[in-house]
Amino acid sequence: MHKLKLIIKREYLAKVRNKSFVVMTFLSPILLVGMVMLIVFLTKVNDNETRVIMVLNESDYFSNAFHSSGNVSFVPYNAIDLESAKDSTLKMGIYGLLYIPQAETLEATANHATFYSKDNPVGSILDRVERIFQNRLQQGRLQDLGVSAKDFAAVSESFEVKTSTFEGARSLKGINEVKAVIGGLFGYLIMMFIIIYGGFVMRSVIEEKTSRIIEVIISSVKPFQLMLGKIIGTSLAGITQFVIWILSASFLLLVAMFLFDVDMAALRGASTEGNNPVMQMAPIPSSNFSDVQLYAQELMQIPWVLLISSFLLYFMMGYLIYSSIYAAIGAAVDNETDTQQFIFPIILPLMLAIYVGFFSVFSNPNGPIAVGFSLFPLTSPIVMLMRLPGGIGEGGVPLWQFLTSIILLLVTFLGIVWLAAKIYRVGILMYGKKPTYRELYKWLNY
């Protein structure tokens, strides 16, 4: 135990004192916040660009159909022919010209209308123009059928179905997605952590091999102790880095929002909705007050204790499984360029977990794919966490699935660490060989 502590301490200090690690730790939050600010800024710039569209209407229809609003202004031409309208539009540098010719019927008019522009028109503007035509056409046909505008307005009133649980509490639409996003965030965090710090473990093993210190060390400690100490030390350094990132990024974000006066409500809609339940309780325009409160209540009901404790559990086992594979790879090769062929198969299940998780858990947290991947040990740390915000038991993950996934994960964890330790033990003393999978299999019997 004493030796393990020494190794952990050395690995931790070696990592934390590393210059690039220090730079990354303090630079990343600034970069991240800068990126967010840039995106907010660019989105605003993008939204603020108003496009002017000239309308030359020679027909009897559509006289009052085009209203300027948002980022599109419609400006009518009067008493001018098409050619000169085109000319002046182009000369004035105006975005486009909508030409509606004279025709017998509404349909014919609509069919002959043309949109002129210098470049290919933006999709959103075309959509808008098309929608106006569609509405007008619909209205026209309904009038032909004898439906008055007033009746039409009454008919088109939108309808929303009320949703409720069997217990009678009002349930909310979209809450499943919100929950999955929260779980997804945890899953994503695990994946990023595994890829970043697993890579650190691997490089640290390679460094020991290339600097030839490895044999000196394993004449005093067991290879397994060294591997374990390395993994734990590196992950402690990783956790340190993560904590610094989260603290400084949230601090910087607050400062930045304050300085740039970013609209919090606008951001909340775009970014991770309801990541922070307290924020959801902030005063909101009264119109949808009750809904927001319900969402907030629902978010408070997410089993946070369960979620966070299982996050830690799945995180630890998932990370240990993957980082011991990374350590074994590091031991098997002589330099980093040889690692590619082995790294791809590791990243594959991680990516699969994230994408399968996002697609299938979002649409149906208890569907067969979601269940399958949340039981399979190499993907369960990510996929199960995406399902867990729904709770365990009724309405959420059945208890047997939760327990099965943990038992499978534990068994795999022990198996993989055992295998990886074997490869590690042999690999660290092999020099100058480019290993193949066949070779690795042979090492298991040494």
Added chain:
Amino acid sequence: MSDILQVEKVSKRFGGHAALTQVSLTIPENCIYGLLGPNGAGKTTLIRIINQITHPDEGKVYFQGQPLAPEHISHIGYLPEERGLYKSMKVGEQALYLAQLKGLSKKEAKIRLDYWFKRLDIGDWWNKKIQELSKGMAQKIQFIVTVLHKPKLLIFDEPFSGFDPINANKIKDEILALKEQGTSIIFSTHRMESVEELCDHIALIHKSEKILDGKLSEVKNAYKNNKYRIELHLSDRSDAVIHELRALFEISDEIVIDDTRNHTFTLRLPNGDTTDFLRYLHQNGIHLKTFQEIIPSTNEIFIKTINQKMHA
């Protein structure tokens, strides 16, 4: 004198390749034991087994009469052939870390490091990083780290590689001093001249098998073949004497130096009996300047044994 280490019929295979086959060795306490053999013979595997880095498929190893166990690690110091240090770590920090892994307390390690750093004139390196040092300098630190915990058994695998002659001598003196203090030393090398200087016992490993072992002096005696180097000072009758000598004895490698009338040659006496030859010289009044038995060097024994083995 008891034995520090006994290796009993140890075998080790890696896949289809035999690294050690039924190797048995006995290493007495307080001696320098030379472990010799060509590259790939199995020396390093044997050393790794003694260090419990790998485990034998068959056979047993005893340390001071007890089966080898993890607690013996702190009594063994090992300087591997493939050796290095953490490049970006400071010298002192690194030495402390490695010493603590061997079970020394931080305080004790510091005291001993101060002593050794002074002894090898490297006191001012404490805060340097390894990457700032030359290869020879790093080797000195590795040597210190190997002996720091005062192990009962030291294992040196090619200890002199990377040292310049002056520092190699220094390290050689340190090894001899450690032996004086009662340490047993296993010395693995294929540099024979250092074997002659240092070793009391040797074992020769070839293609996973031990093919020769024993006290260096005994091994040499076993390999001598009754050859003598003779130098005579001849008078005017030299030609006649030389003809007679050639007729009576087995003579080879003759060198005659005319102006000094010196005659040097190798003489082989099949039964090792020198009386006939000496009597002949005496009767003929020939002046004998040198009479020396030719004892084979370890290098010759090494090559001869392995060649015999390969042709057998």
